[in-house]
Amino acid sequence: MxxxxxxxxxxxxxxxxxxxxxxxxxxxxxxxxxxxPEGAPFYATVAQFNIITWHQRTEYIKQxxxxxxxxxxxxTLDLSRIKRKVQVIFNNFYDxxxxxxxxxxxxxxxxxxxxKE
Numbered sequence: 476m477x478x479x480x481x482x483x484x485x486x487x488x489x490x491x492x493x494x495x496x497x498x499x500x501x502x503x504x505x506x507x508x509x510x511x512p513e514g515a516p517f518y519a520t521v522a523q524f525n526i527i528t529w530h531q532r533t534e535y536i537k538q539x540x541x542x543x544x545x546x547x548x549x550x551t552l553d554l555s556r557i558k559r560k561v562q563v564i565f566n567n568f569y570d571x572x573x574x575x576x577x578x579x580x581x582x583x584x585x586x587x588x589x590x591k592e
Contacts, residue, residue, distance in 0.1 A: 500532050
């Protein structure tokens with residue numbers, strides 16, 4: 476799955492097909508959507524990605540983010556949404572009046588579990 480990083484419009488996620496695998500990069504091409512009419516113009520965008528990092532190979536700003544599955548893309552969206560919620564609450568940590576002491580203790584336990592070394 477590939478998501479365009481265009482900032483001006485909300486571009487949909489597209490399926491891609493790996494067309495070539497090299498030593499350092501692999502190449503993908505967009506797959507024509509099933510619901511697209513036959514005569515409609517379709518531009519099969521081709522992009523290259525690093526085999527290890529999956530970062531797009533480009534000399535400029537990256538245009539696409541590659542996700543292995545639709546579920547992985549959904550997890551990325553959920554992570555961004557949750558991070559924004561947490562940031563709103565904890566950006567001004569001294570104003571935690573919206574959270575009860577029980578909620579703060581539960582958050583502390585989670586933090587302690589995740590940061591144990």
